[in-house]
Amino acid sequence: MITYIIRRILVSIPLLLGISILSFLIIQLAPGDPTSLFLDPNIKPEDREAFIEAYGLNDPVYIQYFHWLWQILHGNFGQSLIMHGIPVSELILGRLPNTLLLMVSSAVLAFIISIPFGVLSATKPYTLTDYTVTTASFIGVATPSFWIGLVLLMFFAVKFPIFPSGGVATLNAPFSIWDRLHHLILPAFVLAASDMAGLTRYTRSSMLDVLRQDYIRTARAKGFNSRKVVYKHGLRNALIPVVTIVGLIIPSFIGGAVVVENIFGWPGIGNLFLNAAFQRDYPVIMALTMISATLVVIGNLISDILYAIIDPRIEY
């Protein structure tokens, strides 16, 4: 097991390197540069050129890449081109905790809600309950999260002001855990919504599969009550494929965070990423891409390890 983990970590190094080369090239291909935001006659072309020269943006791409890589290997993400003098690491560290909080809460929320519904659906297949759950999850998959976000805001922040309309905390108020949670609920739910639907479907089909197995019939034949059969024998086995999705959810959460953070004014990395992309703030874009890539790699690793823990048949 340990050697497996070490091997996996070693394999991910060339993988991340490849990702960094690809994303560096793609970002450079995008037309425009950071100076396109200051189209202003008071800023003379010479001043713009000086800016571009000062940040080495005129160098050949491979030189820029190696320069960047060298910095990264020394733990230096560089400085933002737009936010003068603020190190990229400081920008990201200020925001990453917010995104992680949002992502973890969404993941927990998604599992708490979707697994029971999936089970419910599977134990009563092709009934009204099943069809309701199925329809609801299709709607969840099909609805873009920016729309769900705005509709929920319209209802639960404007029409019936139960929840705050955005941000991480009430302004001009002292810190309180309840206040933080209160602000977290809506964005976490919206981010969870699209994955919730997928998870429910996964749980349902996996559960349906398991319930047809012989050992379930055996368990029932032994006279266990049906609750115990479903949850003790059925669910544990049905969850194996579901758990592996944890790793696959992370990329969709990172993508979803960009949208959700913008609508809820949530100061996380998704919001930072969008600004950086529009402003061509290369160091910030690269740093965030690499962090997301690392998160995805780690997520996959975790789900493989979980797989081994949950399913005793699997050995590495």
Place this chain on the structure above:
Amino acid sequence: MRAFRKWHRIIVFIFIVALVLSGCSQKNATTDTYKQTDETSGNTEKPKDGGNLIIGTSGSPTLFNPYYSEDTASSDIEGMIFNGLVTVDENLNPVGDLAKNWDISDDGLTYTFHLKDNVKWQDGQPFTADDVVFSYSIPMNKDYTGPRASDFEKIKEVKALDEHTVQVTLKQPFAPFLTSTAGYGILPKHLLQDVPIKELDKASFNTKQPIGTGPYKFVEWKDGQYVKLEANKDYYEGRPHIDTVTIKFIPDANAILTQFQAGDIDYMALQSTDLATGEQLVKQGKAKIKTTPSLSYTFIGYNQLNPLFKDKKVRQALTHALDREKIIQAVMNGDGKIANTPGSPLEKWAYNPDVPTFDYDVDKAKKLLAEAGWKDTDGDGILDKKGKKFSFVIKTNQGNKVREQIAQVVQQMWKEVGIEAKPKIQEWSSFIKDVTAPTWNFDACILGWALGVDPDPSDIFSSKEIAQGLNFVHYKNPELDKLMAENTKITDREQRGEMIKEIQAGIAEDQPYTFLYYDNDHIMYNPKLQNVQQHPSIAYYKIKDWWIKQ
């Protein structure tokens, strides 16, 4: 102060996302009603001190130092923390800010500013002439790395005559000096003199503890969340009424509106596409709206590198073919006013209302095109000349709903006269890269200019600005070039105004652009907020006098 640096900057609405929800609002809003929803300042209630104001905005600032910031999000906040020597009043005339008054020598070269003597920095130190000399010498220093050097290169020398008198000598007469250069915020010498100019852009002063002379003091900046300011109780014009001002960053334009409706923000800039929604809130007594014509216009620019647009008659015909009033009604709900020149009617002294106009007239458009040799010889409905069709691409930036719709409307209108225009919507940075020097990869583009307080048109229309500057349509008129070079050297306002009017008439005749319309600026705020004042180019105008009714 903000305006001077916002000078001709393109209006960017990067974060506007079109949304289904806006469809909920009623469409047939009239423009008259919201103008009447004000004004409470008619009653003479005594302002009360206290309360917190939360302003919602989509742009995040980058730093708070007027010599280094490039964006309005930063300069709007700088305007509350710092003061310049001179600012402008509601009619865009220069008035003293830190300067009590000033004398200009007869040759227009020497400006002597007499400073107010009761001004203190927010840390209690007295403000003196040395601070002005120090501040102006920053962009004049050879180690300066910011983008504002060219505004100060006209200055020969700045010196303090005594503690409260500063003398600025120019290399040559420069009429916009008072409203452009002398508007820059003054920085505290005692806090920054030890920072090498080379590293000033990275000084922690800019992001962690900016200190100015303004009505509001910096408290903290939470990146991605808010900037908080508190009243400067020792402000030289008296204590501002509102205790704290928090500028909250909400990237999504629809979310700003939602937060306003939820009562989580008290003040926002209202886009014209949201005007109908805003008006409903006004009816429910939940909001007030103020409107002012803005110092900006929207236009279609024709790239004269493309032989299609070389002929003046063709450009005039393109304008004749467009029903601009209908565009304003259909796309903007009537929220705008037709423009015919690059000048703004807000600058009365330099605005020519009497320029050649090319109003909607399809027959005339067809006639002019025929005179220029464009005829539909193959009967496919599109004009042609020497085997070449009159067909081109019209580009604009993504995310600006209004411009995207204009692109489609003008496509229809030009079709009437046999011209084929194909709209192309591009992401902002790549669009700007395509349009500006040295790429110039466009046929026609829809853009807007935010104008400076000084009406000098040469930055955009002088042929000197073709190679690298902002004259990306390659417009050249040698006679007007001469006038444009001359206008900034004339210190007599009336004489200069006449010259600018002549330039405007010449540009209007040549139609390098189809001038579409002047935009309006709207602000929407909580009805509790009193005495709110709006200015065409200064955000949070006279915020010191705003107050909150409890």
